[in-house]
Amino acid sequence: MSIPARPPVIGERNAVISGIGQSPVGRRLGRTGISLTVEAALAAIADAGLTRDDIDGVASYPGAMDSSPGMSPTGVPELKDALRLKVNWFHGGAEGPAQLGALFNAIAAVSAGLANHVLVFRTVTESSAQTAGRRASVVGSGGSRIGGAMQYLVPFHAVSAANWVGMYAQRYMHQYGLQREHLGQIALNARRHAGLNPRAIFRDPLTMDDYLNARLVSWPLGLYDCDIPCDGSVAVIVSRADAAPDLKQVVRVEAIGSALHGRDSWDQRADLTTMASHDAAKMMWARTDLKPTDVDSAHLYDGFSYLCLQWLEALGFFPKGEAAGFLDGGEARIGLGGELPLNTNGGQLSGGRMHGYGYLHEACVQLRGEGGDRQVQGAEVSVVGAGGGPLGGCLLLTKDR
Amino acid sequence: MTFQPLPTVTDDTAPFWEGGAVGELRINRCRDCRTWFHPPAPVCPACISINVGPEVASGRATVAAYTINVQPWAPDMEVPYVLAYVELDDDPSVRLTTRLVDCAPDQVAVGMPVEVTFQAAADIWLPLFRPVKDH
Numbered sequence: 347m348s349i350p351a352r353p354p355v356i357g358e359r360n361a362v363i364s365g366i367g368q369s370p371v372g373r374r375l376g377r378t379g380i381s382l383t384v385e386a387a388l389a390a391i392a393d394a395g396l397t398r399d400d401i402d403g404v405a406s407y408p409g410a411m412d413s414s415p416g417m418s419p420t421g422v423p424e425l426k427d428a429l430r431l432k433v434n435w436f437h438g439g440a441e442g443p444a445q446l447g448a449l450f451n452a453i454a455a456v457s458a459g460l461a462n463h464v465l466v467f468r469t470v471t472e473s474s475a476q477t478a479g480r481r482a483s484v485v486g487s488g489g490s491r492i493g494g495a496m497q498y499l500v501p502f503h504a505v506s507a508a509n510w511v512g513m514y515a516q517r518y519m520h521q522y523g524l525q526r527e528h529l530g531q532i533a534l535n536a537r538r539h540a541g542l543n544p545r546a547i548f549r550d551p552l553t554m555d556d557y558l559n560a561r562l563v564s565w566p567l568g569l570y571d572c573d574i575p576c577d578g579s580v581a582v583i584v585s586r587a588d589a590a591p592d593l594k595q596v597v598r599v600e601a602i603g604s605a606l607h608g609r610d611s612w613d614q615r616a617d618l619t620t621m622a623s624h625d626a627a628k629m630m631w632a633r634t635d636l637k638p639t640d641v642d643s644a645h646l647y648d649g650f651s652y653l654c655l656q657w658l659e660a661l662g663f664f665p666k667g668e669a670a671g672f673l674d675g676g677e678a679r680i681g682l683g684g685e686l687p688l689n690t691n692g693g694q695l696s697g698g699r700m701h702g703y704g705y706l707h708e709a710c711v712q713l714r715g716e717g718g719d720r721q722v723q724g725a726e727v728s729v730v731g732a733g734g735g736p737l738g739g740c741l742l743l744t745k746d747r
Numbered sequence: 748m749t750f751q752p753l754p755t756v757t758d759d760t761a762p763f764w765e766g767g768a769v770g771e772l773r774i775n776r777c778r779d780c781r782t783w784f785h786p787p788a789p790v791c792p793a794c795i796s797i798n799v800g801p802e803v804a805s806g807r808a809t810v811a812a813y814t815i816n817v818q819p820w821a822p823d824m825e826v827p828y829v830l831a832y833v834e835l836d837d838d839p840s841v842r843l844t845t846r847l848v849d850c851a852p853d854q855v856a857v858g859m860p861v862e863v864t865f866q867a868a869a870d871i872w873l874p875l876f877r878p879v880k881d882h
């Protein structure tokens with residue numbers, strides 16, 4: 347059941363990210379999911395130096411779904427058909443190690459030789475869906491009966507991830523002396539970086555007073571602990587390393603973490619001060635000789651500020667329970683010129699909820715040295731982690747060396 | 748109409764969702780190794796025996812974590828309210844997500860003893876919890 351200390355096969359190293367693309371990301375763009383997806387996909391294909399005819403695989407998360415408005419308007423079949431892709435392998439779905447599961451599947455497919463160039467995408471139109479009068483991301487708002495794990499949460503009015511995460515955050519505060527100000531450091535950091543990113547959504551400066559005085563959502567989480575629904579699409583091309591046209595710009599996959607040893611629900615995890623992120627991170631570090639101290643930039647899920655704290659801890663940037671001391675360091679710790687530049691694009695808190703794929707895109711931008719005003723000097727190793735609660739997946743990326 | 752989403756009731760989950768009709772908190776238990784487990788499943792997670800079924804738990808539990816929900820997520824939702832992960836006294840490794848009633852937001856605390864109280868909703872009974880009164 348445990349993770350091998352040094353597995354004999356690290357197959358993910360046969361894959362590289364050869365191209366990246368992003369549509370406009372914003373509020374109420376008023377465009378369809380497929381329109382945003384095609385724009386991101388064509389940008390990624392061109393960026394990789396490939397053409398439509400080279401793409402022989404497609405993967406996406408979570409597949410088209412309409413249970414939560416705008417959550418995933420476009421799935422694999424719609425894009426595949428729009429571009430008339432002739433694929434040897436394709437997959438879309440939600441059951442896996444969180445949002446990056448689609449990326450891991452693509453890496454596995456490429457490493458297994460099932461495809462040479464897999465287009466991986468994630469598209470959201472949650473902002474436009476809200477404008478249309480349907481609240482996104484509230485389970486049970488549709489009126490139908492609820493099954494699966496959600497039936498043990500939603501009927502009790504634990505309807506939002508803010509509730510489920512809020513209880514985890516409260517427990518950590520109780521056990522380890524965390525304060526709201528520490529979570530605020532994550533929100534302020536995201537906003538500082540968003541100010542340097544022309545594509546981020548909320549770019550005006552945010553102060554600790556703003557953070558603390560904002561309305562509460564679900565104690566201890568307030569308005570600025572929660573990310574922003576948005577419209578947009580991210581696409582990347584995962585290629586076999588020996589098939590990538592332009593090795594000068596490829597991003598290498600060093601190691602994947604996809605483990606989940608805990609329970610598959612929010613409320614049954616044995617240790618309420620950890621999450622699936624801890625299982626995934628442990629696996630990832632077991633598959634590389636690199637260490638947390640080698641990481642030049644971190645791109646960690648901040649759909650809620652507390653999830654980002656959990657990723658930082660899970661990845662070993664500070665010992666268990668010591669988030670308060672770490673975050674007390676503020677900008678010197680997690681700012682652009684700090685020890686561990688975090689969420690350099692503004693994260694999801696200020697950049698918009700691209701649901702994991704904004705971090706992936708930004709990590710590639712940093713490793714390619716294309717960050718402009720927000721570039722981390724000399725970035726060679728970046729970590730990306732996405733998900734929260736019983737969902738988590740992470741990977742370590744490196745500049746081509 | 749008040750906001751009240753409802754669960755899908757199956758043969759496996761009916762004892763949990765319907766036990767409140769007779770005031771019973773029914774949790775699955777292994778008849779061989781006596782392990783309690785939740786949610787209901789047709790196999791014991793400890794010994795993999797299929798000789799399992801619902802048994803009546805004490806209804807006593809302890810608050811492991813809580814949140815005070817302030818945001819009205821639906822137009823007909825009354826806020827604030829207190830949500831908690833509670834650990835059953837019968838076996839603290841079994842948790843329920845629940846809403847606390849008869850409990851002011853500033854009253855709740857980790858470690859607080861609570862007891863089940865059922866609220867009927869359509870064809871099911873929600874196991875809510877309330878603070879245990881001091882004797």
Ligand SMILES: [Zn+2]
Nearest residue numbers: 777780791794
């Ligand atoms: Zn058993």
